[in-house]
Amino acid sequence: MASLFTVGEILAATEGRAEGLTADGVSSISIDSREIGPDALFVAIKGDRFDGHDFVGTALANGARAALVSADKAGALEGALVVVPDALEGLRNLARAARARSNARIVAVTGSAGKTTTKEAIRTVLGAAAPTHFSIKSFNNHWGVPLMLARMPREAQFGVFELGMNHAGEISPLTRLVRPHVAVVTTVAAAHLEFFDSIEGIARAKAEIFEGLEPGGVAVINADHDHAGLLVEMARASGAGKVVTYGFAEGADWRIERAEAADGHMHAVVRHGGATIPLSIKAQGRHMVANAVAALVVAEEFGVNRDAAVSALAQFGAPEGRGETSRLGPPAKPLLLIDESYNANSASMAAAMDVFAGQSAAPGGRKVLVLGDMLELGEKGPALHAALKDAVLASGADAVYLVGSSMAALADALGPQAVTDHKFTTDEIAQSVLAGLAYGDAVMVKGSNGVRLSGLVKQIRERFA
The missing domain is CATH 3.40.1190.10 (Mur-like, catalytic domain)
Known part of the structure; x- marks a missing residue:
């Protein structure tokens, strides 16, 4: 086992105490009990929706050597533990130790x-x-x-x-x-x-x-x-x-x-x-x-x-969800999919649609835009969504699908003749988009991660791969 940290280093960095711990060290660190590696240290941090302390048993059963836990939760836990005042601060202390060495x-x-x-x-x-x-x-x-x-x-x-x-x-x-x-x-x-x-x-x-x-x-x-x-x-x-x-x-x-x-x-x-x-x-x-x-x-x-x-x-390409381009189906007439589903703001929307403007569908194919809400824009959101009108028109899209409540402002700006469909969730619009696509089309999917357009991208891949 290649040691990322010895137990002694973990205890020194976190000023924690060991309970039931027999391992000499750990080879990795994880906060997800479902993706725990062998010989890992599981860090039980408390998130917005889940508390990692509820999954300590699962993590240890899945191969973790020990769990880094907060002192106020340790009494209800069993197994190999490193007990610290606060698990997230313990993780930060391990980060400081890794950086210092x-x-x-x-x-x-x-x-x-x-x-x-x-x-x-x-x-x-x-x-x-x-x-x-x-x-x-x-x-x-x-x-x-x-x-x-x-x-x-x-x-x-x-x-x-x-x-x-x-x-x-x-x-x-x-x-x-x-x-x-x-x-x-x-x-x-x-x-x-x-x-x-x-x-x-x-x-x-x-x-x-x-x-x-x-x-x-x-x-x-x-x-x-x-x-x-x-x-x-x-x-x-x-x-x-x-x-x-x-x-x-x-x-x-x-x-x-x-x-x-x-x-x-x-x-x-x-x-x-x-x-x-x-x-x-x-x-x-x-x-x-x-x-x-x-x-x-x-x-x-x-x-x-x-x-x-x-x-x-020369071998660098766009990562998944950030402009990754795929050609699905028959090589002679594929569906071109541009996956921009991970995030969106005014700057990245403009850049993505500039790219799409330079794309061509296959002969007989159409250019299709699927745009989701740009989130966390506050009171300026409606104006910023409406301001996408010129970029949408310049993209040369033959069909425009809009997803989310904030996209209502863009739908109004474009007018009903320019909008193929507008729904408030990805689930609601998915079948409409899929039914409107065909081999030879070029489709770009772009929106903030919270709109969950990645699910639609997955369905497109499954339908046309």
């Missing part, structure tokens, strides 16, 4: 859109150069970040972490936990406006990522939005040793001068320091090129060979 070079990523895709691009580049540990899925919140950090192996040479937020003040403790050498902000846009007075407030919340930079650390900032200057100022005020910008904007340190789509790829030219860098990725959209260039910047800062980084990115 590590010699890895660390990068943290945040942004209103593109952070997961950028994280994936960065880990693709760094992973091709040396052992790299990275956040899985979108484990980017108050429990996801410490869980990912606590899982970092001793031998990792690079670490890539995603930091998310809904409110001001949430990124600050996460970045101070991760202590990145490089901090990346992908963009600032109208997301989570329900909890902010303005987009500038969102920018200031994103800039919290710079507070955790290691001495001499590097701030990497996308220059293609209105608040890039504010982020640069805040990075410097936070003590960043270096600030680097990237994007299509004039004056960006890493400037994308050309980006064109061809054969399912994006081909771009990037200029930096007098050098011309050709770049090709297996993904669609100018925003995907920007995400890839962020990875080039990080690679450069970490001393990764530039040609090797460009070569690694």
Whole structure:
């Protein structure tokens, strides 16, 4: 068993006490009793819907070596336990211990859109150069970040972490936990406006990522939005040793001068320091090129060979739910499915529909849009949904399906002639969408994760694969 932590290290890091514990160490850490690995430490955190303490017995039965539990729940539990005042804080202490012992070079990523895709691009580049540990899925919140950090192996040479937020003040403790050498902000846009007075407030919340930079650390900032200057100022005020910008904007340190789509790829030219860098990725959209260039910047800062980084990115494609493109059915006339079901805000909606505008259906096929609510926009939600009208019309869609109560504003803006169907839930609209699709069509599904459009994507795959 490769030891992630010895029992002694766990007890020292958490200042916990052992009860019924005979194992020498653990090889992994999990908070999900259903996905427990052998020789794992199960951490019984309390979530919004479930309390992990209710699943300690299941976790131990499924192979966990021990469970990290809160003291106020320990009396009712049996088996191998590490008892601490609070299980979530115990997890954070394990994360601190993993970070303190590590010699890895660390990068943290945040942004209103593109952070997961950028994280994936960065880990693709760094992973091709040396052992790299990275956040899985979108484990980017108050429990996801410490869980990912606590899982970092001793031998990792690079670490890539995603930091998310809904409110001001949430990124600050996460970045101070991760202590990145490089901090990346992908963009600032109208997301989570329900909890902010303005987009500038969102920018200031994103800039919290710079507070955790290691001495001499590097701030990497996308220059293609209105608040890039504010982020640069805040990075410097936070003590960043270096600030680097990237994007299509004039004056960006890493400037994308050309980006064109061809054969399912994006081909771009990037200029930096007098050098011309050709770049090709297996993904669609100018925003995907920007995400890839962020990875080039990080690679450069970490001393990764530039040609090797460009070569690694040639195999980089959009992750599941974030622009992943599939061709389902007969090769001669497939159904083209673009899965953007994981998240949505004004910026990512515009970027996705720009990509869709460049897509063509097969001869005789139709272009179909399925759009779900953009959540957490507060009182500005109706106006922001209605403002999608021009992008929808410019996309060239032959059929438009809308899902969610907030999409009523877009339905009104488009008018009944332009909307094929509008329902309030994915379950209600699924059969209508499926019945309207055929081989040769091109369909894009885009909405916030809470709308659960991923279920519709699954049904499309099952119907047309």
